[in-house]
Amino acid sequence: MEQNFGFVDMLEERRKDCDFFWATRSMDPLLPHRLPPESVYNRDKIIQSVLLDAQVRVAIDTIAKTTGMEVKDLENNARAMINEMASKADLATVRWLGIFITKAMKRMFLRIYVNEINLSHLKKETQISQIQYVYVPTHRSYLDFILLSYILFSYDMALPNIAAGMDFYNMKIIGELLRKTGAFYIRRRFSDDLLYKQIFRSYINTIVSHSDRAIEFFLEGTRSRSQKSTMPKYGLLSIILESLLQGDVPDIHFIPMSISYERPPEELLFVYEMLGIPKPKESTTALFRSLSILQNPFSHGCIYFNIGKPISARQFVDMAYRKRKIIHPSFKIPSSVVEDIAYSIIESHKKDTVLMPINIIALLLNERIQINPKEPYTLDSFIKDYQWFKSFITKSLKALMYETKKISNNNNDEIKQEILKSLKPHDELIVFDSSNTLKLKQRHKGIKLQDQSNVKGYFLSERTMQIAVPAINIAIYINPTLAFLAEIAFITTTIEENGTQSEVALDRYQLLRKLLSTEFVIRPIEDKDLIKIEWEKSMNILLSENCLYMAENLIRPGTNTQLFSILHNVMLPFIDVLYVICTLLFEWSERTSDKLTDRIILIEAQKQVEKLMFENRGWCQHPYCLSLDLYNTTWSNLLSQGIVMAHPEHTNIYQTDKAKLAYLISALRELPLRRPVGTYVDGFPSVILMPSVNTQAKL
Structure with missing residues (x-):
């Protein structure tokens, strides 16, 4: 397999094998949380444990007294809530989905690089330790949790309990399929619902302590449309840490995972969302409509999946905190401790980000448009600047950089091929035109909104959108x-x-x-x-x-x-x-x-x-x-x-x-x-190639 700083293209073997035989192979998935058999709870036992939880019973009694509702009705509500929430892992469903996902991945992506060295270290550690593991990937696309599950399945590792939003639960058929891959569902806002809050807390504590599978959640909460790290959300993280504070598990290891897309599947949707155009509602129909991205093979280039060093929660939640919990059962982990763990995870995400040529290309093109719009890059002049900046960011700043093989300093042909190959997935955005100059292409094709009141910001003019859409599109690639x-x-x-x-x-x-x-x-x-x-x-x-x-x-x-x-x-x-x-x-x-x-x-x-x-x-x-x-x-x-x-x-x-x-x-x-001498407004349309036909996109 082709290797790159410990990275291996996992699709290389998949292109050789029969997808059906691979997905249905004999396997005994590695379970990362080693527990005695009597301590492992199945779904029914987890549900029963939650319903009998002391805090849940207190919540039911409190609501009954304050509202006059019957305890039996509240118990039925509680059972409905936990059934809505709880995952239902099923290996057979995972296998059948694996066939379809493999075909989609091989069609969409040229390569999916996994840091196999770090993954191997993780597998070895889980076989000798008795701690719980929490996978914490970056969130750059809807594809993130599918990709992680696909990688774990490929390496014979059990799929985790995956925190998912109710948007997916409400998708016909898809919601239940995802539940069978390990998804458990969380309502977006429930701070005012005492019963739901206690059921959720009890469910998380139970799967931390009594599930032999890991837990997966997105610390950032929602996808980063800008493709850079966003502020962490502390709620689920603090609940997970309660199990350690209570002594239910000896330690919890958070595994940061950085996912870098050469071209995120939602690329253009992200641009419009950042400008205030609402995203399409998640639905099964919308999902099938989105499969049109499979029409062009390898249209989304490569993915890099990097695994960071485990972060031990016990280093932050020391014995003094656990003793206080014993003396004062109502004691909570200080918010400063939760924040320290969250920032440690985000810092690992950033450090382990893998940059690709498109990131440098976008940065240099953006700079040229502003400082010298009348002299666009030729391929030869661009090669020089690309090589210089790549050397700076990898050597001086120690950034991980996409590189399939070492390129000698003076080999312009190899650098040229690296640049041109990296532009192939982006031929709708950045191209060398007929005169061999680097240009930005117009991606905005007009918007026909059904309801302008849904726009989240100010309703921008068509002229503004024509300039802003391609400019923000390349900013998405600058941001990493x-x-x-x-x-x-x-x-x-x-x-x-x-x-x-x-x-x-x-x-x-x-x-x-x-x-x-x-x-x-x-x-x-x-x-x-x-x-x-x-x-x-x-x-x-x-x-x-x-x-x-x-x-x-x-x-x-x-x-x-x-x-x-x-x-x-x-x-x-x-x-x-x-x-x-x-x-x-x-x-x-x-x-x-x-x-x-x-x-x-x-x-x-x-x-x-x-x-x-x-x-x-x-x-x-x-x-x-x-x-x-x-x-x-x-x-x-x-x-x-x-x-x-x-x-x-x-x-x-x-x-x-x-x-x-x-x-x-x-x-x-x-x-x-210091203000640049040029602007996108001045350069339009000389720096932005207009489409030959002006069609409208309906959002």
Whole structure:
């Protein structure tokens, strides 16, 4: 098999074998949670255990007393809830689905690379330990949980208990099929439903302690449309940790798994969702309609599936916490501990992300459109920049990079083939045109909405959509690089042309780190000494690359202006959106008498950004500033810092701390930001190839 830093193409063998015989092979799936037979509960026993759970009984009695409902009716409700929730693993169903999924995978993807070395280590560990395992993959596509199950089945490992949303439960036939592959279903919101909350808690504790299969859930909660890490959700993680706190299991190992798609199946849908166009409702009909992606073989390129080092929960939940639980049964794990584990998992996700040529191609093309739109890349000039940046990100930043074989430094033909091969799955987005220049293709073909009121943001003009759709499309491929670039990129936005004092640069870095910590999922740090160590590490990288240089106590831009420009420009949309939202919030009472809600500020921010894109050379020139993801993360960050606060008397109404907003606006204005000479608006349509026929896409 073709290998790559421990990665093996698992589809290579599948293309040689008969799918039916492979899926129905004799197998004894490896069960990762080693338990005595009497401690392993089947589905019926799990359901019975949940219904007899003391906390569930207390909830039933409490609701009966407060509402007057009959206990028998509440018990029937509880049984219906747990039956709706519980998984129903069935190997025969997995086998039959395996045949279909194998055929689909071989059609859609050229290769699926699995880090077989790390997977082998995981298999060995599960055979000698008696701890529970929790698989925590990144969430970049609906395909993620199918892919993980497919890989486990391929390597004779038992499928886990998979946390799934009710959207899948409501899909005819598909919902029950997924249940038989291990899915258990969770309602999205149930904080006000005491009975459901206790049943869910008891079910999770029971499968952690009494299932011999692992558990799988997505820490980020929902798919990352931007294709970079998003803030973790702590609810399910904290419930899983309760079993360790109570001593039901000796330890829990979280297994971070990073999934990198050369082209995610929902690529264009993600772009429209980020612009506010609602996603199609999940349904069986929609699923079968989506099978049209199988028409073009290998249309989605490669996948890299990387497995991180296990993270032991016992390192975070020490004996002192467990003793407190014994003395005080109501004791809960401190939120800081849950957050530490969550950030450790996300940091592993980012470190183990595998970059591919399309990520560098998108980054360089985006930069060229902004700084020199009248001189597009030729293939020869692009090869030079591609080789340089690939070397920088893999050697200086230690990023994992797609590479099927070592390419000698001077072998332009091999680099050329790597670039051209990587563009094949993206021929609807990026191409070398007839004159051999690199161009962005127009992907927006018009939208016919059944109901404009469903649009989540401001209803953007057709002209804006024509510019924004392809620009945000390539941003999706830029974003994975930010796992490695973000912190050094912060620094480039703090340095003035004539030099900046180290103390000033550090203060600016600290401010940006705090304001953009939600956007890039950076662990909050209050200790200034620790932040300085982090800053110095990033500074040393930039100094070694001649991107910056020190003169006495001043930090100045260095001779490597190309790297400085790339890092600086890639950070501008995030800072710009932050500034626009802070300004809108500060001026809110003067602009309108409307009550301040998150929905209204989102609409007004997108409206303001669209206006700025066409009117000036200042803030928000990049179309990525229109992405609703940026508004949501900015809003979340301002809430967490107490700059925006929930109104004490009115639900869903907010108020602001104008003094803090004034300080932020002033600090952001003082940043020495350099605006690129070109924009997507100026370059349109010269940098964007228009389709020959203008058809409409119906969403």
